[in-house]
Amino acid sequence: MRGSFKPSQLSLKENLVMLAISVLYTINIAISNVSLNMVSVPFHQVVRAMTPIFTVMISLVFLRTTYSKAKYLALLPVIFGVAFATFGEYNFTLLGFLLTILGTLLAAVKTVVTNRVQVGRLKLHPLDLLLRMSPIAFLQTILYSYLSGELSSVQEFMATEMTNGMYLAVLFNGILAFMLNVVSFTANKQAGPVTMTVAGNVKQVLSIVLAIFIFKLQINATNAFGILLTLFGGAYYAQVDAQESKKKVLPLFHSHNPVTEESMLDLIISEKGSASGIYEALSASGAIQLPK
Numbered sequence: 001m002r003g004s005f006k007p008s009q010l011s012l013k014e015n016l017v018m019l020a021i022s023v024l025y026t027i028n029i030a031i032s033n034v035s036l037n038m039v040s041v042p043f044h045q046v047v048r049a050m051t052p053i054f055t056v057m058i059s060l061v062f063l064r065t066t067y068s069k070a071k072y073l074a075l076l077p078v079i080f081g082v083a084f085a086t087f088g089e090y091n092f093t094l095l096g097f098l099l100t101i102l103g104t105l106l107a108a109v110k111t112v113v114t115n116r117v118q119v120g121r122l123k124l125h126p127l128d129l130l131l132r133m134s135p136i137a138f139l140q141t142i143l144y145s146y147l148s149g150e151l152s153s154v155q156e157f158m159a160t161e162m163t164n165g166m167y168l169a170v171l172f173n174g175i176l177a178f179m180l181n182v183v184s185f186t187a188n189k190q191a192g193p194v195t196m197t198v199a200g201n202v203k204q205v206l207s208i209v210l211a212i213f214i215f216k217l218q219i220n221a222t223n224a225f226g227i228l229l230t231l232f233g234g235a236y237y238a239q240v241d242a243q244e245s246k247k248k249v250l251p252l253f254h255s256h257n258p259v260t261e262e263s264m265l266d267l268i269i270s271e272k273g274s275a276s277g278i279y280e281a282l283s284a285s286g287a288i289q290l291p292k
Contacts, residue, residue, distance in 0.1 A: 005125035005127050005128055006125075007125075007128050007131065008122065008123070008124055008125075008128055010122070014122065017117075018117075018132050018133070018136070019136060021110075021113055021114075021117065021133070022133050022136040022137055022140065023140070024106065024109065024110055024113065025110060025133065025137060026137060026140045026141070026144070027106060028103060028106040028107055028110050030144070031099055031102055031103040031106060032103040032107075034099060035096055035099035035100040035102075035103050037096075038092065038093045038095060038096025038099065038100075039091065039092035039093070039096040039097065039100055040088070040089055040090060040091040040092065041086075041088075042086045042087065042088035042089060042090055043090040043091065043092050043100070044100055045082065045086040045204060046082065046083045046086060046090070047097075047100045047101060047104055048100070048103075048104050048107070048204075049078075049079050049082035049083060049086075049201055049204070050079060050104055051104055051107050051108050051111075051197045051200060051201070052075050052078065052079060052194060052197040052198055052201065053075070053079065054104055054105050054107075054108035054109075055108040055111055055112060055193050055194050055197045056072075056075070056194055057108075058108055058109060058112050059112060059193065059194065062112075063112070063116075067194070068240075068244060070240045070244075071194075071237070071240055071241070071244070074233060074236050074237035074240045075194075075198070075233070075237065076233070077229050077230065077232055077233030077236065078198050078201045078202070078230055078233035078234055078237060079201065079233075080226075080229065081201070081205065081226045081227070081228075081229030081230030081231075081232070081233050082201050082204050082205060082226065082230055083226065084222050084223065084225050084226025084229060085204070085205045085208055085223050085226030085227045085229075085230055086204070086208070086223070086226070087220075087222045087223060087226065107197075108193075108197065111188065111193040111196050111197055112193045114129070114185065114188050114193075115188050115189065115192060115193045115196075117129060118185065118188065118189040119189060126182055126185035126186045126189060127182065129185055130178075130181050130182060130185060184196070187199070191241075195237075195241060198233075198234060198237050199234070201230060201233075201234070202230060202231065202234040204230075205226065205227045205230040205231065208223070208227060209227060
């Protein structure tokens with residue numbers, strides 16, 4: 001792992017920013033878990049499906065990012081598809097509703113912030129980000145477990161009921177969590193926060209599909225329609241995003257004759273590094289031609 005990346009040297013202020021981000025991660029998970037005790041699972045999933053909207057709003061307001069109408073339209077089937085796929089009994093309390101909304105907002109903020117620390121001024125490598133976040137998150141989790149009394153229960157369980165198979169299961173779960181975080185951070189860096197939230201919605205319906213095959217989960221026609229709608233929306237969004245990415249990459253010149261490294265080096269030497277001289281030589285040889 002040491003050869004995979006070089007950890008960045010951060011200032012005290014930047015390390016404090018990383019601490020704040022880790023707190024954001026912890027609070028987001030805590031609020032999500034607490035809200036689940038106050039609302040039904042279908043209601044929780046429907047509200048969480050709104051994460052792409054919150055992400056777009058945050059990007060518009062704070063990052064001045066603009067999106068095309070096609071992308072806005074592509075988000076609709078992804079959002080409504082999850083609503084249909086998880087359609088069920090909606091029960092919630094007022095506090096549970098507010099906490100679920102807050103958790104969804106924090107999830108959007110977390111996704112945007114994770115992207116910014118990787119592509120913004122810090123430009124952290126995904127493994128570098130994980131290296132900095134994991135120890136802090138571990139300490140925060142231990143502290144929360146101690147204050148809530150859960151840590152003593154875990155110690156008692158490990159002393160009386162923990163088996164070797166359970167240890168292996170915990171180890172395997174940790175390895176999967178590590179791989180998931182690396183892939184998630186890398187995808188966020190490459191694809192962007194909105195695309196990540198769209199993928200999150202698709203993940204919800206894929207979890208339902210897996211539950212159908214593994215746990216024999218029974219679904220109705222509305223749920224099946226929602227699954228198909230979400231998958232269609234995810235594919236449509238990916239197509240729109242790919243098309244818009246291609247439009248952003250415009251060729252600066254058209255190449256007619258191949259320019260090898262040797263010929264380019266000869267040009268640079270002969271023209272003594274003059275940009276105008278190199279351009280004139282390339283134009284005369286027909287190697288480049290500006291688009292009309």
